[in-house]
């Protein structure tokens with residue numbers, strides 16, 4: 001099978017890495033890719049969110065499967081265009097990707113399908129926003145209705161800040177605060193049915209101890225030892241399947257990855273958000289643990305025939321990823337800083353994925369985004385995986401690079417289990 005992966009981040013590097021190990025993949029292409037991806041796949045220029053350009057490339061490569069990594073191409077209708085051209089695409093059509101593209105639409109689907117989530121109101125004026133803020137009270141949760149690369153959500157005790165954020169958005173979803181640890185659960189969906197991947201936990205805040213602003217994600221681990229053992233089955237039953245059924249009834253079959261961001265509250269599991277694609281950086285740890293060859297799974301979902309896919313099998317042990325960020329992230333990250341590595345490549349239990357890198361004119365590797373590299377470590381348990389990931393992270397040399405020091409720390413020490421288990 002010839003596979004084309006669209007995207008250029010750490011998530012896409014993890015997807016390409018898994019595909020490169022699948023013997024069913026006879027040709028591996030990526031666009032636009034990045035310098036890490038280019039070591040595993042042939043990379044091509046593309047405007048990733050331009051449906052005609054992606055279709056042109058897929059046709060030229062005679063791709064048997066196109067995997068769309070990020071949300072922007074999905075919302076722009078890249079999957080629709082590929083399917084209209086007879087190309088098998090992993091990723092929902094634009095109408096189904098609205099489950100991520102509009103928070104208000106996601107809320108509407110959840111209400112309609114009876115999916116547990118925070119109570120919410122959608123506001124389009126400051127009066128409506130004020131009413132909603134008063135109704136739910138602090139901590140205030142204010143979400144830009146539109147896509148904002150993980151930065152559209154403000155959670156704050158400060159009413160003034162909440163009002164300012166609401167005023168800066170055209171349409172805003174204001175909701176009840178959900179108290180409890182968060183877990184990400186990914187499901188592969190074929191339009192009618194779904195299978196769950198391994199639960200993972202992401203660290204959204206910039207700094208240690210969950211301090212600082214929201215980011216795209218600063219690290220992740222999988223599996224989640226403190227989560228209830230039936231979490232995946234329960235979420236499939238009460239969240240994922242009802243969402244897929246609701247979309248199918250609206251004639252928008254969901255083919256691709258449905259990402260449920262969950263809060264484990266004292267009143268049970270509730271949905272914080274849906275995303276229409278693999279999460280970043282959770283994918284880096286989930287795919288590290290996946291033993292089943294990836295291409296057949298993604299192809300089965302894309303072709304509407306998950307029943308034909310092999311049963312999922314997982315490697316024992318755990319994986320941890322630590323995001324190395326550039327100076328200034330998540331505000332305005334510095335770019336063009338030179339990156340060099342120690343001898344990490346000699347280790348087998350840890351590796352680096354490229355997230356925001358580029359090759360400069362003189363051939364050296366430089367930073368080119370806010371999240372620059374992901375160090376991934378694995379081992380028999382979270383503590384070992386964590387040690388391996390941090391050892392790989394420590395070998396990176398780059399001016400201004402920084403990372404969180406507490407990724408998977410509590411979970412590997414068992415404290416999460418006592419608190420929530």
Ligand code: AMP
Nearest residue numbers: 118141153175176177178204261272273
């Ligand atoms: P979202 O983009 O909707 O996932 O929001 C980003 C982050 O904001 C989430 O991962 C949570 O940490 C936080 N958040 C979002 N909604 C809520 C909520 N209702 N209650 C508490 N925290 C929330």
Ligand code: GLY
Nearest residue numbers: 202217279280281
């Ligand atoms: N890790 C959060 C996201 O991918 O949205």
